[in-house]
Amino acid sequence: MLRNVYILAVLNMIIFIVLFFMLMNKKGYSYQYKFEKIYIATSIFLILTSIKGLGFGETSIQQMICMFLNIYLICRVFYNCDIRKSIFTSLIYSLIYILVGCSIFWFTQITLIKMEYIIEITLIGSTIIFLISIHFFNVLEKLYINNKYYIYIALTTIINLLIILYIYKSDTYIGNLYGMVVKNNLEFSYFVELLRFSSTVKETFPYILVIVSILLISIFLNSIKSEKEKAKKELVNEKLDMQYKYYLMVKDSQEKMKQVYHDMNNHMENIRSLKNSSEDVNKYINNIEDEVRISNNIYNTGNVLLDIIFYEKSKLCMERNINFKVGIDFSKCDFIEMIDISSIFSNLVDNAIEACNKIDDDTIEKYITIKGTLIKGYYVVRCENSKSNKLIIKNNKIITSKKDKFLHGIGIDSIRSSVRKYNGELKIKDSDYKFVATIHIPLE
Structure with missing residues (x-):
């Protein structure tokens, strides 16, 4: 029996790694492998952690660290992702995999009377869920991008409802414990149900809360980034608008200069005809000079603004x-x-x-x-x-x-x-x- 559990735990870790390679391939990342020290060392590490296996229903700190390191090294070595993206991807994927596995395990334990094949059901169920998610990843990604804020609101609401349910159920179980201790009313069914419920909460809630917290932090950071991008875009648009306005000014100035040069002969004839009136001549010349000066005030400093x-x-x-x-x-x-x-x-x-x-x-x-x-x-x-x-x-x-x-x-x-x-x-x-x-x- 223990040997079968160990084999399934090893298989669980292998599936965890293989599914991630499939996910990265679906996301369009190009896989690379060379017979160099870093690639060989990473491969050996993946094999050793796979031999240790991945448990069901609960996950130790050591197993979580191994899962995180596995995904992080895969991102950095085999897909050449940057550090920030590698850390974020490793955290989210590992936590979701643990959450799905624990949820199936404890839900199966609560609902089934016979518990002989809980591990097998957990492994098969989580694998099917991830395979379906990877197959429809593009659809899910598009759905997430278009409705991410609604998804975050829904997740937060569900978590709060689960917490309320947990508090309500806990109060009920405290009453049952009171009856068991004070009234000596020992009922095995109450005891088993209480253990199952407390174990479910213990092994699933932390991962749900951590995932939601990471997502909320991600929203906050993305909001800051989007605001910066928006400000940058507005600045670019403003600059383009100024460039266009300046272009119109230059064009208008050139047209005026063409007109002045074109009419220069007429101006000279008009000046000759006004030669007997020096005041009119001076006024006429000043008007021409003003037109030339206005048209000539075009600058080229290397900066449009x-x-x-x-x-x-x-x-x-x-x-x-x-x-x-x-x-x-x-x-x-x-x-x-x-x-x-x-x-x-x-x-x-x-x-x-x-x-x-x-x-x-x-x-x-x-x-x-x-x-x-x-x-x-x-x-x-x-x-x-x-x-x-x-x-x-x-x-x-x-x-x-x-x-x-x-x-x-x-x-x-x-x-x-x-x-x-x-x-x-x-x-x-x-x-x-x-x-x-x-x-x-x-x-x-």
């Missing part, structure tokens, strides 16, 4: 008679996130425009000059603008009136915050008629 920012800011500068010059090749800084590009350069230019707007002296030229260059592994951005208001700078921070703090202080803090994310540094310099902000960002 930065091109758009400069294009928009250049239009503001033109309206306010500020000489706006840009010389930047930002193609080496593609590791900087779009939100930080916007924070850094929008605030730099906005602060500079506000400073220029405060100039009342006509003798002071209103200008903003932004340059970028590579210096010893750093990308250096230098933004210089003219000004007339007085600033006090202490510890690389602006200390001035409340109004100026709002215009400069908040913007500077925002720039500094974005620059620090990339281990960079912001330095500011101030003189009577000039303000300079310099950014150093180490290149990755």
Whole structure:
């Protein structure tokens, strides 16, 4: 009898391993085997653990460790899976196999009067369940993907109902035990039923709870991952949208330039006809120059978002008679996130425009000059603008009136915050008629 049980236990472990190979094949993984040390050592380990066998109805810690190591090594050696996927697959497959086997074993023991073939029924039943599941794996996988959250809710609900049933049954059995002890009412059927029920709960519930816990953790991690993917997708879509808008701006600018060149002869004739009215001639020429300047404000910094920012800011500068010059090749800084590009350069230019707007002296030229260059592994951005208001700078921070703090202080803090994310540094310099902000960002 014991020999038969041992043979069935060995067969159970072999089936456990073989079914996993079938599952991996069904999932589309390519099997590989070479006559090398790692493959031979893994094969010997699988044979030795198979000889030890896998019990029925209950599983020891040693057997669980052997099951986990078997599947983990198969994933890593024969299918070249990564560590994370190997661990997750090993845990889930081992726990489900134990759960199915224990459930069939204890359900059979509770329902059957004769218990001669419980082990055989357990082995055959679990094998059939796994073979059917592997055969219809693609259907089950699709069902899981489309309804995974409903499945998790159903599993959680079932577990809670089973716990409630367990509590209810336990209360009943406690009453029976009270009768057996106090009233000396010894009934063998009560005793056997109590042992079967407690054994069933003991050998199945832990695996159910662990599996559900792993699935819930998996949901949580997948939710975080999906949110990140969603944010990344939105960022990509936003970038594509900006690229398209910028393309339309470039196209519109080119069309305007074509029109200006095409009508240049007509413009010259019109100027000749207005030669007696110098005021009208000057106004006409200024209008042409404005069209050319607007069409010429197209930037090619190597970053679409930065091109758009400069294009928009250049239009503001033109309206306010500020000489706006840009010389930047930002193609080496593609590791900087779009939100930080916007924070850094929008605030730099906005602060500079506000400073220029405060100039009342006509003798002071209103200008903003932004340059970028590579210096010893750093990308250096230098933004210089003219000004007339007085600033006090202490510890690389602006200390001035409340109004100026709002215009400069908040913007500077925002720039500094974005620059620090990339281990960079912001330095500011101030003189009577000039303000300079310099950014150093180490290149990755």
